[in-house]
Amino acid sequence: MYGRGLKPLSIASVAALIGAFALVFFYAPLDADQGFIQKIFYLHVPLALVALGGFVTGGVYGIKHLRSGSREHDMKSYVAIHLSIILGVATLATGMIWAKASWGAWWVWDEPTLVAFLIVFLLYACYQPLRFAIEDPDRQMRYAAVFAVIGGAFVPLCFMSVRFAQAALVHPRVLDQTGGGMPGSMFFTFLVALAGMTLLFVTLWKFELSSKHARAQLAALRRRVASA
């Protein structure tokens, strides 16, 4: 049931990602201050945005699970958060590389977005330990959903308070300058990269869901054969 549309979706995400890479290397202009390393922006920022979107999606399916009690909504929430944690690792890694290249240090505390992302990541890193420390499957789903809802609300609050805490923003804030500093070609490339990353996330999400679904069906069939 989750397998439907998986093939065109996979093709579309591969095409969008290839297109994004082509644009990044052959179309987008070199950044005047930072040079070539600025191109990591087209990877780092889509990764971060898609991961945060995944966390919030997990919260939305958490609410749906609490309302319906359905196992499918729990699976959707779980897989979205699980994938976002993986993207989160990649976000932190690319962010550190960018920081090292731009300011010569692997980590800087005056970058509020990165710091807030780290805090959110630390919270979500507890999702799996919490989930698998609960034995009863019904309770596991319900508690995971409650966590997802709390986490979903925590994401914007955390970004807000960390940003407030920074007295001075001394940063390559490419996104903030969309209107002014960032040329249209850069912004277009960024949008294509973001679309590719989103498609990749949805593809992986559906893929994982269909594989989990198939595994559950196989287990159910096995049980029926065994009991027959």
Next chain:
Amino acid sequence: MRPVVAALLRKDLRLELRTRESVPAMVLFSVSTFVVFRFALDRERLEGDLAAGVLWVTLLFAAVLGINRLFVAEREQGGFDGFLLAPVDRTAMFVAKALLLFGFLSAVELVAVSVYSVLLLGPSPFQAFPGLPLVLALANAGVAVVGTLVGALAVQTRARDLIVPLLALPLLLPIVIAGAEATAPLLAEGGAGALPGRWLAILGLYDVVFGLIAVAVFDFLLED
């Protein structure tokens, strides 16, 4: 709902008076932590940023101790079942536990801040009035709400002692940030600065957002 909350609170306060499991442990822990900071920082007097930071880190960890114990009697002595069998609003349990935690935190802070000003604080604590109690009350409300949720989540897991700090530290970080930023000017050497209003706003927003979420989701943590 009010008589039920009162009944729950009365029962919890009586249990605490008899077992003395939470507040004395939290106070002792705070005092020990101040002593640890004295040597870890190698400073005899603190003021400003550093004084605010040490105070908030200590209070945060003391709160984690309290959160850890909040639901243990309910879980181990059938309190959840006894409560669920009664024809009462389940949110009453959340309200009672959050009020209890708020009370515990306030009691601990009363002692801990006094000890802190004797042991480590450079400037006089009286210069921080009435700003400090206000910031503490706003922060306590947030810690009480989120701590009650985390305590209820963790008490049904196999690894409660581990889950509580892992979940509570990142979730309470905005409170520590806002609390420390708001307190730093109050503890400045040579007279308190103005209380930064925007940090109070952040604390208030945090309290409201998580208060609403907690009321919405808490019932699901009680169901079986």
Next chain:
Amino acid sequence: MEPAAIELDGVTRRYGERLALDGVSLRVPAGTTLAVLGSNGAGKTTLLRILATLLRPHDGSARVLGAELPAQGYRVRGRLGLLAHDPLLYSELSARENLRFHARLHAVAPARIEALLDEVGLAGRGDDPVRTLSRGLIQRVAICRAVLHEPELLLLDEPYANLDPAAVAAVAPLIGPASATTRVLISHDVDSGLAEADLVLGLRRGRVEVLAPPASADVSGLYG
């Protein structure tokens, strides 16, 4: 036909992959006693917790005292008394304090507490912490707690465990056949279970194996 206190139709409850209850259907008329027999792990406690609204059935329908579970659970809470394996008492509080707490949750007048403590012969030790009482005495307090609000349906899990014959006689008006309530009685002692029952339910691996009046119930296949 008398109105049914309990009507189950195909009630199923899973724990992960394992079926704890598998399509249990039965009907218990008001004012009668259902004895539930079965070896360990047969699903007796799960059944009792579903009837008590503490667990929700995964499949099938359950009507208790005219309310559909789990959706209308709030309508039966407060009308049923559960005497589970766990006494549901706070061990640091005295019998009186525990009962007073539950009386507040159920909005019961305090005079009833003294009457009950007298009846089970605990008036003299009502102020000792529950943890200092023997298991038999704790069971008597738990019985008081279960019948405090004069429930219409009693759910009893081994109610006579740890009670001496005199105590069994003392609690008989409260939870025995003379209590004139509908009763669901889990018993490991087959003979005494059969003696009190109007209807016998035999469970084996979550399925109904026997459902018959005691005279014609063959329970030999339930164990072993």
